[in-house]
Amino acid sequence: MYSNIWRNFISAADKAANTVILAVGPVFIALAVGLIGLATTVYFTVVFPSFYVWDEDYIWTKIYYYLGLIFSIYMVVCIFFHYYMAVRTKPGGVLNVGTEQSDSNDPTIQDLFLELEEYQEYPKTCKKCHLPKPERAHHCSVCRRCVLKFDHHCPWIANCVGHFNHRYFLLFMTYLVIGCFYFALVGWKPFLLSLGETGWEWSMPRPYVALSFLLAVAIGLALGGMCSWHYYLIITAQTTVEFYNNQYARRTAKAKGEVYVNPYDLGPVLNLCQFFNVGRNL
Numbered sequence: 001m002y003s004n005i006w007r008n009f010i011s012a013a014d015k016a017a018n019t020v021i022l023a024v025g026p027v028f029i030a031l032a033v034g035l036i037g038l039a040t041t042v043y044f045t046v047v048f049p050s051f052y053v054w055d056e057d058y059i060w061t062k063i064y065y066y067l068g069l070i071f072s073i074y075m076v077v078c079i080f081f082h083y084y085m086a087v088r089t090k091p092g093g094v095l096n097v098g099t100e101q102s103d104s105n106d107p108t109i110q111d112l113f114l115e116l117e118e119y120q121e122y123p124k125t126c127k128k129c130h131l132p133k134p135e136r137a138h139h140c141s142v143c144r145r146c147v148l149k150f151d152h153h154c155p156w157i158a159n160c161v162g163h164f165n166h167r168y169f170l171l172f173m174t175y176l177v178i179g180c181f182y183f184a185l186v187g188w189k190p191f192l193l194s195l196g197e198t199g200w201e202w203s204m205p206r207p208y209v210a211l212s213f214l215l216a217v218a219i220g221l222a223l224g225g226m227c228s229w230h231y232y233l234i235i236t237a238q239t240t241v242e243f244y245n246n247q248y249a250r251r252t253a254k255a256k257g258e259v260y261v262n263p264y265d266l267g268p269v270l271n272l273c274q275f276f277n278v279g280r281n282l
């Protein structure tokens with residue numbers, strides 16, 4: 001009896017946590033855009049002009065200045081574009097029937113699949129939304145639906161990372177990590193200056209510059225780790241969910257004296273090509 005109460009409590013807490021994650025999505029997006037926007041403003045008003053010095057007399061400094069400017073604008077456009085696309089692209093649902101309870105007594109498509117689950121030969125269905133579950137699909141308990149090639153639910157994009165937006169998500173992380181390290185590389189002098197009391201010639205207040213630099217270093221390191229982890233998963237043809245399932249399958253196979261082979265693994269290069277949808281069609 002106590003275990004039932006405990007189980008119900010855990011399930012209610014889990015549901016409440018998922019509802020909170022869903023509700024705070026727009027706040028996280030506003031926070032992410034605000035922080036990236038702050039760092040971008042600091043970069044173009046303080047870091048860039050202090051690193052790329054314009055000199056009328058030298059052609060090379062001018063070329064260097066323009067190359068730096070083109071690279072900087074390109075990075076900012078890529079960061080915001082991929083972030084926007086990761087947020088706005090639907091990760092890929094199974095069937096567009098919704099999961100709300102209908103008021104009428106008519107059986108829904110879920111009811112039909114629930115009945116069919118009784119028959120063992122029927123294709124796999126999701127035990128939570130009672131809809132067909134294609135290979136590599138997984139149920140997101142925050143969005144309360146199955147998502148194709150589900151990786152995880154990311155509160156920072158208020159969206160699942162799945163089949164259709166995984167590429168945007170990864171490229172957003174890649175550009176942001178490069179941007180953070182670049183910021184730290186060319187912005188350490190203004191940062192040190194912002195900590196002092198004198199020699200400040202910029203209109204941007206010192207605390208914003210210090211905060212942006214610290215954010216760039218912290219996010220660059222944290223996201224750099226996560227980004228590397230995702231590249232590892234992609235070159236080994238696994239989603240985050242599959243990684244844990246594959247670990248289990250590998251251990252089980254080893255105990256039987258067998259070797260587990262991931263059926264989606266085509267080799268690092270082809271896995272990468274398939275993920276980025278380049279090269280020959282597979």
Ligand SMILES: [Zn+2]
Nearest residue numbers: 126129139146
């Ligand atoms: Zn489901």
Ligand SMILES: [Zn+2]
Nearest residue numbers: 140143153160
């Ligand atoms: Zn989700």
